[in-house]
Amino acid sequence: MLSQKTKYALKALLYLAQQDINHISKTTDIAESANIPKKFLEQILLDLKRGHLVGSKQGKLGGYYLLKSGNEITLADIHRLFDGAIALLPCASLNFYERCSDCKDESECLLRHGLMTIRDETLKAMQGITIASLVKK
Amino acid sequence: MLSQKTKYALKALLYLAQQDINHISKTTDIAESANIPKKFLEQILLDLKRGHLVGSKQGKLGGYYLLKSGNEITLADIHRLFDGAIALLPCASLNFYERCSDCKDESECLLRHGLMTIRDETLKAMQGITIASLVKK
DNA sequence: TATAAATTCTATAAAAATAGTAGAATTAAA
DNA sequence: TTTAATTCTACTATTTTTATAGAATTTATA
Incomplete structure (x- = not known):
């Protein structure tokens, strides 16, 4: 949220x-x-x-x-600026990567790959929504 | 997150x-x-x-x-059980709908439709990830 | 029947994040 | 010089998150 x-x-x-x-x-x-x-x-x-x-x-x-035109400002930009990572865990994030403190071995983590899939799809969706596209509606 | x-x-x-x-x-x-x-x-x-x-x-x-088999438990289920709504705002949520307190007229809201689009795409992605699919990786 | 080892329940607490406020300093137009 | 705006720093209250504590209950088995 x-x-x-x-x-x-x-x-x-x-x-x-x-x-x-x-x-x-x-x-x-x-x-x-x-x-x-x-x-x-x-x-x-x-x-x-x-x-x-x-x-x-x-x-x-x-x-x-x-400063930018409305179609250059995406929902992803705003989310990252205020709420940070779009990924569901820091270890799956592109811009806010961080290791999970409780993770024994990241390469063995069953969660990470799935969460990166979600991240890619959510990111694509969020980049598709711009200030301009919202105003037009 | x-x-x-x-x-x-x-x-x-x-x-x-x-x-x-x-x-x-x-x-x-x-x-x-x-x-x-x-x-x-x-x-x-x-x-x-x-x-x-x-x-x-x-x-x-x-x-x-x-109680359920791994491919009946989706990431969306777990998210809703613990972190609640998948939508980015309560007013765009299917299962946790709530009016925004600062919103003067929901039908005039420029944000809501875009956020419902995001919700649909995120939800689809999250329903595609199951406990079974994560274990298989 | 007593004991051991597990879940269950209720309450509490510390830490972090969120949401918002206060007020003084700075800037620039008229 | 006055007015009205942004800018900056600090503070505070509330809520949420992340646990912890300990007693009660349940059930297998020796």
């Missing part, structure tokens, strides 16, 4: 994607429109900025805007 | 699936073989029992055994 944070991030990106090109959105407006606690959203937008998905303008008349 | 509990459950089921038919396994043996804290495993086996995946025999010479 997605965390609230990830869901809010998606809703914020959807909001930004629906604005006119070159429009700069205030945190307050996004928060009200998408029903997100404003102070929480501030943190999320900063995370999105660090993830190079949005840009910001400071000061009066400042705010946030998309 | 799977919780430790779900991973342990899978490992316990894999252990049981590899025993001779009619064999009854002691918690201690499963715990040692699969490297799972014994007291934690006890709880997990009880959960598996409540989920009708394993049966138990009490008293001396007691223990646990599979």
Whole structure:
């Protein structure tokens, strides 16, 4: 399941994607429109900025805007940025690989290969969903 | 990501699936073989029992055994039993449906349909992985 | 019938993650 | 200089996760 944070991030990106090109959105407006606690959203937008998905303008008349076009931002990107690995276990992850502490010998693990199959299919599905494709619906 | 509990459950089921038919396994043996804290495993086996995946025999010479054959137990079943919904949001779930508290109007939600697509594909993949298919590898 | 060895049940607790808040500092337009 | 926005750091409350503890119950068998 997605965390609230990830869901809010998606809703914020959807909001930004629906604005006119070159429009700069205030945190307050996004928060009200998408029903997100404003102070929480501030943190999320900063995370999105660090993830190079949005840009910001400071000061009066400042705010946030998309850095990439909506069809370049996939659900997989957002998931990885906020909720981390897409795989079901770290040992089956491409971007967040880690050994399982309780695993005696990874090469003998019966689970790992199956979970990598799931990962591949889930990843493909998640890469097929973009901010643009969600807006179009 | 799977919780430790779900991973342990899978490992316990894999252990049981590899025993001779009619064999009854002691918690201690499963715990040692699969490297799972014994007291934690006890709880997990009880959960598996409540989920009708394993049966138990009490008293001396007691223990646990599979109630279903390995190819009737899918990764989707285990996930739902321990980690709940497979969908990324409750509003997109088949078995754990719930409204999002911050969602103003579900029918207007841009996220939901895309997440249902992901759910369908992930579910299909997870139903393709069974305890038996994992053991065979 | 007593003992040993297993499951079962209920409660508790420590640690980590999640969700959100507070407030001061900085930036830039008017 | 004022106003209104982002940015930064720290904190906190709640929930979930990951166990642990110990007593009660069940059943085989000596």
